[in-house]
Amino acid sequence: MLPLPRSITVQPGSFVINDPATFLSTLSGEIDKTLPPEGYRVTVTPTGVSVVGGSPAGAFYGVQTVKQLLPTVVYRAAWQDDGPWEVPCIEITDSPAFAWRGCMLDVARHFMPKHDVLRFIDLLAMHKLNVLHLHLTDDQGWRLQIRRYPRLTSVGAWRRESMVGSRQHERFNGRPHGGFYTQDDIREIVAYAAQRFVTVVPEIDLPGHTQAALAAYPQWGLEETEVSTRWGISRGVLNTLPETVAAIKDIFGEVLELFPAKHIGIGGDECGDREAQSRYALELYSFLTAHGRIPLGWDEVLEVPDLPPMTIAAWRGPGVTEAIASAGYEVVACPDTSVYLDYRQSDDPREPIPVGTVLTLSDVWHFEVPDHERVLGAQVNLWTEHADSPRTVDYLAFPRLSAFAEAVWSPQPSTYDMFVHRLTTHLKRLDAAGVEYRPLDGPLPWQERPDAAGWPRDRAEREAELRKQTQFVRRLGAPDGDH
């Protein structure tokens, strides 16, 4: 089973399912509030299968576990199998190690159509993950309809062309790219996710990473621009004119209508303009907390002097999560060198568009979420500069996302060999679900990208760079830190 449950006791005997279709269509769970809210107990005896959850979410996870006891055909949209199916008698007691078990999906660099997002949510839920952090805006595209500012999508939702491969090579494809979610689409995505106990955390990244918005409304910036066709950080930044601040609050007002999540992403990263960075972090802190929400910012936002207590997504390498938690902030751990799924999966020369450090399946599985009361949990981040279709997202995400699901759910230690053994069965589930994952021995021939060069990084060099960048964070977290 994957992620590995807390306790499994196999007993003699089995339950025989004579009518699989009816069994599955009626499979559901009872609630027992003495269990942890997301916990569950699955009991298979010769007379039946019982699922009890600490809440509807727990019952849902119990059902997911039962599905893993059945033939993999249950992961298909339609099938004909008259059974009988035999399920071993078993008692499973389970609950997650962390409350925030997420995936950030970048739909700004490459748009993912709505129905593909729904499918991605299915895959998260199948892995007992419960947060989809949607990176909705960036220099290369604005993907969310805002009623009051229609140019954000009529102008900002598409770019003339895109880079092919990593930015050092300066190659472009001449092909427009675009797309956006209507507010109705968002309501559908949010409702669909909620049915699967996945919270959609939206992110409007600012005041940097806003070139698409600035192309639409140049008066919010410093100069005329177009939606970026390049990867990497652009110079565009929001100005701090009162009208601009007011417009941004209007935008967040519409975001709050659409997304009931407690956390709302505000970005705050990779911005050279300290004044704008501070201004927007503080304005949005006030605005969001006044509406009962909590801002979520990338760890650069800690550069803001006297930053109030928002939640921090700690991405810049190992050690930063603990430092931020020690400094008093709630943290979601997502260190790039452990959970950035756009990073190359091996140093195999066939690896498509290799960027970042090597981040193998084993590396992700071995990721340890720091255990601290202010660490809410962890998420993988899936940036999509180099994933121009859902097929490539599948390749980057799986099976590393399966390994992450175990790292963030399973409190019990397993061994990597045992994980790989269980993964072999799990890959058949992914096959049934139609996931075009990376095979364990390397890409399929048609998953290679000889046409697009990457920019592989060395891990030691990258860690040194990160240590330098995050010195101030470590100081915040030190016992005599300046916070």
Next chain:
Amino acid sequence: MLPLPRSITVQPGSFVINDPATFLSTLSGEIDKTLPPEGYRVTVTPTGVSVVGGSPAGAFYGVQTVKQLLPTVVYRAAWQDDGPWEVPCIEITDSPAFAWRGCMLDVARHFMPKHDVLRFIDLLAMHKLNVLHLHLTDDQGWRLQIRRYPRLTSVGAWRRESMVGSRQHERFNGRPHGGFYTQDDIREIVAYAAQRFVTVVPEIDLPGHTQAALAAYPQWGLEETEVSTRWGISRGVLNTLPETVAAIKDIFGEVLELFPAKHIGIGGDECGDREAQSRYALELYSFLTAHGRIPLGWDEVLEVPDLPPMTIAAWRGPGVTEAIASAGYEVVACPDTSVYLDYRQSDDPREPIPVGTVLTLSDVWHFEVPDHERVLGAQVNLWTEHADSPRTVDYLAFPRLSAFAEAVWSPQPSTYDMFVHRLTTHLKRLDAAGVEYRPLDGPLPWQERPDAAGWPRDRAEREAELRKQTQFVRRLGAPDGDH
């Protein structure tokens, strides 16, 4: 409503749906065998909604019609709307004009992942179409797992790179492309389609259009080759050695296990080798009819002397369908100049990769399926040389497929203006379903393809070319034809 039902009588009053979710989850039909098998009657009175079908398919179509009376949110995967919804009192009696209401989808030139095929089936069913003709093999790729010949997919399912734009320009992208359906995937697709009353008609195109197979098993051909990276017809053709004929029958044996459809596509088109064309048409005629199936060939197969009575897909221009029916063959009408959805939708310079003749929404809507006892119906053909993702398939297919659905279903004349009026509402249904259709006033900026040149054809010139090519077909159908 779209396609327009045979009879609609609006009556005073309305039915109020107080609990939309429950209403929809319990919406189904009774069977009344006095109705036409695919026909139905929908009756809305102040006390309820009744659906009666001549068969389960008819009841299913009745339910599709009821959905068109409801808010478009019913086309979304999840929604929150507590109602009440009001449905006008109405009586609708309906049945299709033709039994074969199909779409050929080319998954060979560009592979479409399984889950996207399932979604495409949903869209066909929503339009009351009932045949998905899957073009599974061609020079540029073999997409079907065959247990006995694994190299068909390990070698034949991918190509090194693809042409960008139409073939005259000789531009290539350097990027591998591939993918295939496992036999389990096919069972899922077939079962999923059957639940929606869509029959999946497989096509293994041969003896031409086989370069991908010949790359995998060169002994079946005349020379070593690779999976084609070019559009257009390749020289590759199956030889007629006994071992090759036997291998092809093995392949069709596995095809018959997977696809319960009465018709099985054998291609027979665009092949310069008359001997191979005849040999395979006759061998497969014997093989398939011995198994109770009917071969379906493209109209070129009529070049085979004394061709036995197989079903013909008549694609080469207007007039050919009638000639073939007169010659005694059952026919599916699919004239390129009326229903080839890869043809350009307008002569707007923004039209992406314009190929073929102009084929507007109006042209497709005005297509008249010839009324002849041996004309089974019609299908659109969606070739995908220039549709390298499901997003582009959406663009090419919609809303022209909606117009075709009306041409092949609705026996009652409407006017084009009235159709466009109804289409305006229907586009909102497509929006809800997440279909990236071509807007009526031209492509969205990100649907344009300035990077890829097309090859627009003139209609008069194309029709002259077709008349010349199909002279022999017309002679077959003439009263003193040589058949």
